[in-house]
Amino acid sequence: MSLLTIAFTLLFYVASATLLAGLAYRIRLYAATPVPLRIPTTPAPTTTGGVVRRMFFEVTLFNSLFKSNKWIWLFGWVFHAALLFVLLRHLRYFTDPVWSWVALIQPIGKYAAFAMVAGLAGLWARRLLVDRVRYISSPSDHLMLALLIGIGLTGLGMGYVAHTDIVAVKAFFLGLMYFDWQPLPADWLLNLHLLMVALLMFIFPFSKLLHAPGVFFSPTRNQVDNPREKRHLPTRSAPNTAG
């Protein structure tokens, strides 16, 4: 087994563990943190069913963002929707036999990669060109976009420019899953792609990518507007010790 294979095998185990454990820790922390008061942004639903509906449209259609700015909405929504298809398409490298619906969406997923990169490019253009967004951007905000675009471009490169030995890649990942380790092709485009994916997995639980679980815990969006009918009990864990 080559050094490269050993390195990537270890890398993906550590990256997966970091991603899962990091997210689990963060989500548990969100869930365990007290909510002292009722603060939904009103008008807000008056029933739990209404809140489920509000959250559903918030995370699928980005309702609030649509109200705010059509360009950010367009680029952001296209990126996220395309990313979803790209990720689902990649399930074919982790399932054997490939689930039929995964096979079915392969063509969509392959073209979605273009949409994903286009959406990211649009977001980056705004970050560079709009003075207000440029002002609020840290180096990490630019690098995050660079990383995602890099993942997208290397992926597209393997699909359309320089094909990699995809059968071997699938064998490598199935091997990881079933602890039956297989060699990884030494193909620089593939290796770069996987390296950046692993980096993204490491960064996820320590960065602004936490917005993904965060939105579900956002009190202004997930609270029912019924404070007069139902007394919200202050779940504060420690008294406020001002002074």
Next chain:
Amino acid sequence: MADFETPALKSYPEIPPIEIGVMAHSKPYYAKQEHQQNIGFPGELVDNWEQVAIAKMGELVDNSRALRVFLDSCVKCGACTDKCHYYLGTSDPNNMPVARQDLFRSVYRRYYTLAGKYLPSLVGARDLDQELLDQWYSYFHQCSQCRRCSVYCPYGIDTAEISMAAREIMDSIGVGQKYCNEIIGKAQTIGNNLGLPEPALADTLEGLEEDIEDETGVTVRLPLDQKGADVLLVTPSADFFAEPHVDGLIGYAKVFHQAGLSWTLSSYASEAANFGLFIGSYDNMQKLSMRIREAALELGVKRIVFGECGHAWRVAYSFLNTLAGPFDFLDPNYPVPQHVCEVTYDLIQRKALRLDPSANDDMVLTFHDSCNVSRGSRMGNFEGGQFVIPRAVIKASCNHFFDMPSDTIGEATFCCGGGGGLLTDDLVELRVKGSLPRMEAFKQVVDEQGVTHLAAICAICKSQFSKILPYYGFEMDQIVSVHQLVSNAIVLGNEH
């Protein structure tokens, strides 16, 4: 007038290019030692203030899911950058909601995140030093906590929560704001923000009864501390003599009179406003709320009704049950608390009030949705009732009503520019500039529909508009109370 330029009203609102630091000089007066100590904060900057502030920050984040999620989740997408009235009116980029949050988030990242601890410059993490503390004091007192940004954020991040936390951290190290903290002390000792003691209040109410009788020939009472009354009215103390607030108070009295309701004010809880909200202090907010519970128990009332006050209604509607409940000793047939607009609306629906809208024919009206009512509370039993009910009351009381453009009302309403504890003369430049978006929308209906007056249901909005309308070429008396319109239109007596 002070040494700054009032922004020009444009016919179409524009997003200004950023001008870094142009409002860095804007700072309210610092609280004096006694103001701080009266409400449980250190009197002056504590020695190890950096450590105390950082520890306080950790404690606040550990105790507020909102704060924790908001600090983690922002992706700097820019959706909020053109939503704050203070940014639109000043062009200072630190008045963009995300940049204001980042003054706080950069410190949180530095001390409480892995990336900020080891790679601060990569993620924009900063040490909390004197320079940053000065920026905090300046820019967290340029947020009126109106929540407009939270409407547009894809994660619902509410800058109000962050500015409240920042003010609480500053209070806890001895850096407080004079206006808010002095007032909270007064409300906790005397019972109202104005420091009006019981005899003065009784005198004022008696004078108002005489005024009403002189004007209408009808005896309408404004009872104080009347045990056994059915309704306790809690109203902002500005209603006792500021203009146009007091005309609203007269309106409430006429409504109660005409509906045959027995009601009373309380000298102990003679204030609806709760500035504890503005400084993010749960304890102070709770202390002020408990006075209302105690007064209701002492007077033996069956219902609690709030007068026209925006943030007071948010605290009352959203928090009172939590802070001072349960209110199981009150009549369960009525929501606790009720807004006076809900009371009047119900009476109108039941045809229990006779209103002659032609009494307001000398005015063409529009309505300013107050931010805390619009985005932090509700009226009635349906989503969005806070927009419908005050308008229904206005329309029943006048013949000529036009709304301002739809992106400046309802949930998109612009703050008056003076909310969130900023209604003080030491911030007049900020208040004038921050009211620009509202003034532009008002001017549009003035020019196109011939609107003459702006109606509001918030004591802060009313005081703010009286002050800033003249800066934009309007008259200070173009702001009216909603219940002032009711007061003008209501037909007193038994001629149904």
